[in-house]
Amino acid sequence: MAVSSAFVACPKLETVLNHHKLETPFGLIGVRALPSNNNRSRRGLIQRARCELSASESAPNAANISALEQLKNSAADRYTKERSSIVVIGLSIHTAPVEMREKLAIPEAEWPRAIAELCGLNHIEEAAVLSTCNRMEIYVLALSQHRGVKEVTEWMSKTSGIPVSEICQHRFLLYNKDATQHIFEVSAGLDSLVLGEGQILAQVKQVVKVGQGVNGFGRNISGLFKHAITVGKRVRTETNIAAGAVSVSSAAVELALMKLPESSHASARMLIIGAGKMGKLVIKHLVAKGCTRMVVVNRSEERVIAIREEIPGVEVVYRPLDEMLASAAEADVVFTSTASETPLFLKEDVETLPPACPEIGGVRLFVDISVPRNVGSCVNEVETARVYNVDDLKEVVAANKEDRLRKAMEAQTIIAEESNQFEAWRDSLETVPTIKKLRAYAERIRMAELEKCMSKMGDDINKKTTRAVDDLSRGIVNRFLHGPMQHLRCDGSDSRTLSETLENMHALNRMYV
Numbered sequence: 001m002a003v004s005s006a007f008v009a010c011p012k013l014e015t016v017l018n019h020h021k022l023e024t025p026f027g028l029i030g031v032r033a034l035p036s037n038n039n040r041s042r043r044g045l046i047q048r049a050r051c052e053l054s055a056s057e058s059a060p061n062a063a064n065i066s067a068l069e070q071l072k073n074s075a076a077d078r079y080t081k082e083r084s085s086i087v088v089i090g091l092s093i094h095t096a097p098v099e100m101r102e103k104l105a106i107p108e109a110e111w112p113r114a115i116a117e118l119c120g121l122n123h124i125e126e127a128a129v130l131s132t133c134n135r136m137e138i139y140v141l142a143l144s145q146h147r148g149v150k151e152v153t154e155w156m157s158k159t160s161g162i163p164v165s166e167i168c169q170h171r172f173l174l175y176n177k178d179a180t181q182h183i184f185e186v187s188a189g190l191d192s193l194v195l196g197e198g199q200i201l202a203q204v205k206q207v208v209k210v211g212q213g214v215n216g217f218g219r220n221i222s223g224l225f226k227h228a229i230t231v232g233k234r235v236r237t238e239t240n241i242a243a244g245a246v247s248v249s250s251a252a253v254e255l256a257l258m259k260l261p262e263s264s265h266a267s268a269r270m271l272i273i274g275a276g277k278m279g280k281l282v283i284k285h286l287v288a289k290g291c292t293r294m295v296v297v298n299r300s301e302e303r304v305i306a307i308r309e310e311i312p313g314v315e316v317v318y319r320p321l322d323e324m325l326a327s328a329a330e331a332d333v334v335f336t337s338t339a340s341e342t343p344l345f346l347k348e349d350v351e352t353l354p355p356a357c358p359e360i361g362g363v364r365l366f367v368d369i370s371v372p373r374n375v376g377s378c379v380n381e382v383e384t385a386r387v388y389n390v391d392d393l394k395e396v397v398a399a400n401k402e403d404r405l406r407k408a409m410e411a412q413t414i415i416a417e418e419s420n421q422f423e424a425w426r427d428s429l430e431t432v433p434t435i436k437k438l439r440a441y442a443e444r445i446r447m448a449e450l451e452k453c454m455s456k457m458g459d460d461i462n463k464k465t466t467r468a469v470d471d472l473s474r475g476i477v478n479r480f481l482h483g484p485m486q487h488l489r490c491d492g493s494d495s496r497t498l499s500e501t502l503e504n505m506h507a508l509n510r511m512y513v
Contacts, residue, residue, distance in 0.1 A: 084125055085145045086220060088179040089152050089171055090137035093193055096170035098391050102372035103160045104136040104167075107339070108206065112214045114138075114159075119216035121151040126218035128211055128225060130186070132203050133248060133371040133390050134193055139183065141220045145175055180422055183224060184415045187232035189241060193393050194251045195404050196241035199281075201232040220426065227425075231418045239410045249281030249337075251393040252367045253289060256333050259386070264332075264359045270294040271331035273324060273344065275303035278337035278369055283307060287314050295331065297324045325349060332356040333365045336374035347378040355384045369393075435485060442477050449473065 091101055106114050111129045118127035118140060126141035138156070142148025153171070157164045174182050182191070187204045189196040208225050211217030236242050260268055270291055272279050275298040286294060293315040296304050304318040319327045324344065328334050336344060345366065355362040366387045368375040379387045450473050454461070457469075484504075 084141045084143050084220075085148070086139065086176050086179045086224065087142050087145060087148055087152075088137055088139050088174045088182055089149060089156070090135060090174075091167070091170050092135040092137070092172070092191070093391060094191075095172055098371065098373065098389055100162060100166070100170060101134075101136055103162055104131075104156060105371055106131040106136070106159075108210060111207070111210050115211070115214050115216040118152065118155060121148075121155065123148040123151055125216075126221040127216050128207055128221045130183075130203065130207055132200065133369065134200075135186075135191075137186075139179070139221055139224065141218065149173060177419060177423060180224065180419050181415060183228045184231040184418060185411075187228040188235035188411050188415065189232070190235075190408055190411055190415075193390070194247060195407065196236065197247050198236070198242055199247045199249070199277075201229065201236070204228055204232065219429070223425065224422065227418065227422045231415060234418070235411045235414050238414060239407045241407045241411060247281055247285075248369050248390060248393065249278050250285045252335060252369045252388075253282060253285040255388060255393055256335070256365055256367050257289060259365055259388075260333070260360050264357070266290055267357075268332045268360060269330060269357070271297065271327050271334045273297045273334065273336045273374070274338035274370075275307060276337065276339070279335070280307055282335045282337065282369075283314075283316065284311065287311055293317070295319055295327050297321060297327050325353070328364075329353045331364070332360050333367065334375075336366065336368045337370050338374055340370070340374055341372055343376040344374045345379055346376045347381055350379050350382045350385050353384075438484060439481065442481055446473050446477050 091104060093101070106129055111131075114129045115127045118124050118138065123143040124140050125143060128139045130137045130139070138152055140148055140152060153164055153167055156162070156167055185191045187201055189198070189200055192200050204225060208222065208229065211222060211225070257265055270286055272282050272294060275296050279296070283294060283296070295317045296307070297319045298304055299321050301318045304316060308316045328345070338344065350364075353364065356364040362384060364385050366375045366379060366385060368387060368389045371390065373389055375387050375389070377387065379385050450470065453469060454466070
């Protein structure tokens, strides 16, 4: 009896399977039969094989890896294993300093590569990356919670250069329902530095947009993020949680104005470095606060021209990137929001700049909302400069605490409801194979009986009669299947529990498929 060469080349696995008969995509292995319906025995056998492989003292070779991958993808394993877990491994502004987050940050253009690498890990089936200035979170569908977390953490360490032990000190781990609730809270703006921040919802949408067509952004993870978008929209619509400062950019403007004397708000000279999404939002919020003139430094003028056209009546002066230091010398407040991976301002650069206006105390403010940071922390050593980054925006969030708590409670009610719906949808996925097999079973019977009927009716039957008989047979099958299909659905729309649905599924499997 033929056995896969990968199994033959793996002595440890062959030893475990030597006295058993296991049906795999590669044939029948061993001599002692297991009952075909003994799922627990099958699962135990596969898990024992995995343990034997992982405990091997010798260095893993190509044959070992191949065997593990074959086990991971085998039909027996996928039929008998426990349902895979949704896991989030994350570091956010609440748990990790900006120095660590900027090392872990993954640019949007590299998200597909990251998904591919994550799904290449032994215990990861699906993945997504949510990397923003305030958080770096990896969402995975893991065959094993413990091993999946271990593999992802090691991958994060390898890509960032941060030791695993240090990542473990600052990371947070959430599983299944807790992971679902977390991404819903993130999308709704409840986990943001500024309550109801709208920018994070756009970033969650971008995860879905980038993930489309990427192998590894599978049904469970994509479904999770798509549902999170629905939750984010619903929370903002029903709770008005986005009223006030709702983005990092608006909080940055409010922080700058808090640090300036109120009498200087209209006269302070504003410089914005970077005319991307964040820079554009800074400009809009400055205008909303009464600022009518500002200087924008950017690589090209096209974006600045577009901003001028969008905000008429405001003087937006363009300066090229090589005039950045000269422009900073003429500014009282400098906002930085570029994608530069190296600091734009260091101590030696700022030391050469003249003091800011006496009206604001002669101290120049640098408000850095970029990750990685555009302004080095060493700039704080200059007496005539003060640096604030995304972590410092917490001061702005302290206002209106009662209103914040009330809106958050309203949002949590919505999130709880949506979480139940998502879990019901995910639970319903377990019955999909049974639904497909039951339909296929019924269709085979229908076609066989239809063929018998047509042969008895002779060759001279017209098309109208043929179509009528075909429609009749389809109608009978659909009416017959309606009841069983209803009892296989568990979408949260009725009182049927998952256990009842799965019991129905097992019964139908025994009877028909």
